[in-house]
Amino acid sequence: MILDGKCPTGPIEKTWDKHRFDLKLVNPANKRKYKVIVVGTGLAGGAAAASMGELGYQVEAFCYQDSPRRAHSIAAQGGINAAKAYPNDGDSIYRLFYDTIKGGDFRAREADVWRLAQVSNNIIDQCVAQGVPFARDYAGYLDNRSFGGAQVSRTFYARGQTGQQLLLGAYSALSRQIKAGTVKMYNRTEMLDLIVIDGVAKGITIRDLTTGEIRVHMGDAVCLATGGYVNVFYLSTNAMGCSVTANWKAHKKGAFFANPCYTQIHPTCIPQHGEHQSKLTLMSESLRNDGRCWVPKKKEDCGKHPNEVPEEERDYYLERKYPSFGNLAPRDIASRAAKEQCDDGRGVGPGGRGVYLDFATAIKRVGEHTIKERYGNLFEMYEKITDEDAYKRPMRMYPAPHYSMGGLWVDYNLMSNIPGLFVLGEANFSVHGANRLGASALMQGLADGYFVIPYTIGGYLAGIKPGDYSAEHAECKKSVEEVKAGIDKLFSIKGKKTVSEIYRALGKVMWENVGMARSDESLKLALKEIPKLRDEFWNNVNVTGEGGDFNQQLENAGRVADFLEFAELMTKDALVREESCGGHFRVEHQMPDGEAKRNDVDFCHVAAWEFKGVGNEPELHKEPLKFDNVHLAVRSYK
């Protein structure tokens, strides 16, 4: 099937305005007759629930944490982009649009990206009105910085906690609607199934994580804003509870999964310290403005104290390989280069999985004081975790899984191929193509939540009868029974392995074979290993406790079970995509100098997969991508 993204046509700068006008409206008096279910209350879901509640819809919102204020959006440090062009440095909606298309390596839809760039400015205004304390200059104006290699300063920030402040802004708007009674919030509640009646999404089946109760919630439409899936690698910068579960359950009910192989590996994270590590911590990419990456030239030097390795014995590999960009090479390139050095046996620190990020030259140039002013909080955080003083010896860094560009397929209205199912934020695939630029995920989450879904959902709801569902429908009963049966099955195994043991093993397979560099061989190996682990899980896992209780082992087991299925799809997608683009690097497809080699003739499309049963071949549907406004060109960072 050739998929249609239903993008409006005509001059790109008019597309969103025209589309908004063309959308059908729901009469204000009728809005309260419609119920909308929002799963996930991070930036995307929190903003969506608050805005739709304010419009007058009845909203029910869900999150797995004990409060909507804790979604993983909270961890974003760097900032949020907008095309305000306040610094008068030549930025514009068009430039933000252009940068995002190019940064995504020409694998995103033009119309969606244009809209994102257009509404980016409204987001900043909205957040200011909410009381988000963005950084200001001495004249009282909003401050900007340049971020992620952009040539303009378009990033707005709130100290090193931009995500936290934006999320608390959305949370406050959500809290206001909860108080007003337009949004009913369900904390510590996990969605475990999507209810589809006659081909239309009408509800969800959830587990109350405190009491263990399984029940259905029905509505006229369902929005998933459940975040990303890079925890498929086990170790990542995501929170412990981030999972693919909500997306995967929807996928099993018919929603297409788009570009699952597009994942982003962030180059500067604190390396793993041992086998017991539970998560990885990101260090802002801004460190590369002053830090120089190196590893010893000789393997024998890797165990030495870094300060004892003489200058001529150090390999400043980024400066050597990319003389013009040097240490500021883009994320995907910097990550792969670090991995290559370590694979070559010249990594440092535990397990040889680390490279140095050295500030000695910068300290000599501008003084320790200035470096402290620039990065003091990061050096402190680094010391807390590693017990090393980065003013005295270089930091150790290693790349870590960070973000998923892939997600459920959606059309221009953010609706999946299942009518009534909408997908927002990191959970959808829409705007970042094969690689996401820094400071643009926060922008996307809030764009989707505040300024896209409130309009587009109206267009859908206006065409259906409100309240046209019943919790007594056979599909609801079936869904509840299936969820319960799945849980019973987990308890019945009583095997010898813990959930974490199998999860770690999966992470290892994925990281080694479907991580930063993928080959035909490694992907085929992963496709052999994943089903074995899945078998091992379903035959030999031990889930303790009971279902009718607060049970974190059970929660985790369910999430891992879904990752064990999803991992296979992700790997297949990587195998079929015989090109390198953005975060997806196939070693067979590279330029002589090691750069990614795209294949626009065969792969300038979105790969959207249809579920055909666990272990069965999924069916691939393609949505061709057209570039009418940005010329398809090869990215170059030399």
Place this chain on the structure above:
Amino acid sequence: MSDHNTMNLTLHVWRQKGPNAPGKLETYEAKNVSPDMSFLEMIDEVNEDLIKKGVEPIAFDHDCREGICGMCSQVINGVPHGGQDRTTVCQLHMRTFKDGDNIFIEPWRAKAFPIVKDLVVDRSALDTIIQAGGYTSCHTGGVADGNTILIPKPEADYAMDAAECIGCGACVAGCPNGSAMLFTSAKVSQLAVLPQGKVEAATRVNAMTEALQQCGFGNCSNHYECQAACPKGINVKFIAKLNREYLKAVFE
């Protein structure tokens, strides 16, 4: 990376099946703990051992494990988050302990935070306080350009200092009265100092302090244990600010 050797510890952990079940401290051994592990990773390992022995693992709240979501919440040796300066329990590392240590691990204890299970408590009362008025009543869309109202840098910085609160509830757990004054005052202060929030300052401080009482939090009697317990270093000056805002509201 530190060069210390691994250590063996004895944990005394609060176990409680449910909100109404009796609870007690159970003793577990944590063996071969690496000093580079985080406190929660140490508990992960103890839990793996318990599962292998057929004992239900210890329930505890956590999510981001980088000190920002506010989910982790444990009283360690009598101190919320373990007492290391500006550090959440998820950022606490085992190198601050030594071989042979006895460690007492308990949940947040406060009337307003009923225990859910083991170390997990119900903090929804904090959400209730925010719902009472911890926002500006702006509508989505239709707001002014972000630079229309200038905000002097010191005020923006002051608001940011207050806004750093992660809502973990350590201030409540640390307070002898179980008061949520520091938490409430941080939000009141952040919004009262910004022009966008000033308009509703009086109704906000009234509504939020009233909710504070209704939720079963104790009164503030200026012990300032809250500031000592706060992993983000939220300053008690915000409590003074709340009191001023409250008086202003009364006289208005």
